[in-house]
Amino acid sequence: MDVFNNREVASALWIIVFACYVFFASKFKGARKSFKDLVSVFFVRQIISILILMSAYMTLVIYVMYAAGLWNVGQIKNTLYWAGSVGLMSLFKLETIKKDNNYFSQLAFGSLKIFAIIQFIVGIYTFPLWVELLIVPVFVLIGGMSVIADKVGRYSQVKNIFNSMLIIFSLAVIINAFYMIVFNWDEFANESTVYDFIVPALLTIFYIPFLFVLKIYIVYESAFIKIKFLIKNKRVRLLAKIYSVFFFNFRTAQFDRWIKCLSIDKVNSHRELVKSFKHISKMNRLENSVCEVPISEGWSPYIAKDFLIDEGFVTGYYSKSYGNEWSASSPMMKLGNEILPDNIGYYVEGVEGIAKKLKLSLNINDSSRAILSRKKFMETAGVLIQKSLNMSITDATKHALLCGESHCEFYENKAVSVVVNLWPRHKSGGHDMKFTVAMINNDEACP
Numbered sequence: 001m002d003v004f005n006n007r008e009v010a011s012a013l014w015i016i017v018f019a020c021y022v023f024f025a026s027k028f029k030g031a032r033k034s035f036k037d038l039v040s041v042f043f044v045r046q047i048i049s050i051l052i053l054m055s056a057y058m059t060l061v062i063y064v065m066y067a068a069g070l071w072n073v074g075q076i077k078n079t080l081y082w083a084g085s086v087g088l089m090s091l092f093k094l095e096t097i098k099k100d101n102n103y104f105s106q107l108a109f110g111s112l113k114i115f116a117i118i119q120f121i122v123g124i125y126t127f128p129l130w131v132e133l134l135i136v137p138v139f140v141l142i143g144g145m146s147v148i149a150d151k152v153g154r155y156s157q158v159k160n161i162f163n164s165m166l167i168i169f170s171l172a173v174i175i176n177a178f179y180m181i182v183f184n185w186d187e188f189a190n191e192s193t194v195y196d197f198i199v200p201a202l203l204t205i206f207y208i209p210f211l212f213v214l215k216i217y218i219v220y221e222s223a224f225i226k227i228k229f230l231i232k233n234k235r236v237r238l239l240a241k242i243y244s245v246f247f248f249n250f251r252t253a254q255f256d257r258w259i260k261c262l263s264i265d266k267v268n269s270h271r272e273l274v275k276s277f278k279h280i281s282k283m284n285r286l287e288n289s290v291c292e293v294p295i296s297e298g299w300s301p302y303i304a305k306d307f308l309i310d311e312g313f314v315t316g317y318y319s320k321s322y323g324n325e326w327s328a329s330s331p332m333m334k335l336g337n338e339i340l341p342d343n344i345g346y347y348v349e350g351v352e353g354i355a356k357k358l359k360l361s362l363n364i365n366d367s368s369r370a371i372l373s374r375k376k377f378m379e380t381a382g383v384l385i386q387k388s389l390n391m392s393i394t395d396a397t398k399h400a401l402l403c404g405e406s407h408c409e410f411y412e413n414k415a416v417s418v419v420v421n422l423w424p425r426h427k428s429g430g431h432d433m434k435f436t437v438a439m440i441n442n443d444e445a446c447p
Contacts, residue, residue: 010132014140050091054210058087061206065199074192075199082200090211097215098252104208139169219252220245223259230262236273247277254280257317264320283319286353293354296413298439299388301328301355305348307387311380313346318355326350332363335373340365342373344380357438358388367429374402374433381435388437389414404433413440 065071146162231237248255293300301318318328332343350356362377378401382393400407400418407418419434
């Protein structure tokens, strides 16, 4: 097989043509300046240091693979492709890696999925160069238009057309690849093909320890900067850094939780520092034991925060917010692909060990979408009532949620309320709605 296949040659030629056009066309003068500014960002000390460490680590990995017979010089092209795609792009996803506990497993197994295997096979056999020169820009154009149509909700039908075209083109490419394999089996079934498939997968797997260590380092580095402002006493600050490394080590989620606690309960002495670590241990014990809370007092916050997990609302830890108030909240769930979409959030509020109020909040940024957004809001509220009160949502509450009207009902020592707040002088008729299930003695139980 050739070093570069026709698809790679066609892609390179189009990139060169596009780069020359951008470089010489006067209309792209501003874009050229922006590109230079972007390139200059890569030459800061921190990024250069990470790239040097990554290069040194992967050089060692490749040497070990070569010594074990898992890599040869014929894999230089695949290795460079891997470095420019998986290797480099993973460094730009460090913020995602910090938050996503499943990122490493997805990265490891992603290269072994059926889709990855099909991509590998498709990349081996290509059309003649003149065909690839036509296909590449068509794929890019249709793919780009599909992304734009997806971002603008009103173009959903156009998006479906583009997606159908992409499927047709993709099937043609896949069929061609499998046809060539069947009639050129001897050329396909050789040692080089095996290396082409396993080398990128092995490089990805061996790259994970480097990313993991880098993630830990970045988490602690950024947190230590915060500690500098949160703890004024230099001695206590130094001990906080040392203790945190030994106490949390690789448990970055718990470490982040401790940092947040420092911003609420100030630490200025060694005794208060030790107390902050004991507080985290106590919270872990409470969450793992999940003690029952009498129905007359409220709900277990560690159960209540997961009431809507099947609906896509994943809250953070139930922790102290200010004073004696405790809370947990979910990220806002977007309803649609508009530039400023409507969104829903879920909140659990109360005191230590007991949730007193469960709240859903809906922000409607454009009244033209109100009907659909309120319907989703009503469905979610129905699930919350079922989980919290073990009953179905009433018709009166449904009507209030769908019509955007305030409403209140009482059930023993709990109140269910709907509150609507109009945004004055909002051009698109924006407003928000609050749906609350709360203890009656709560000040906001039924406003």
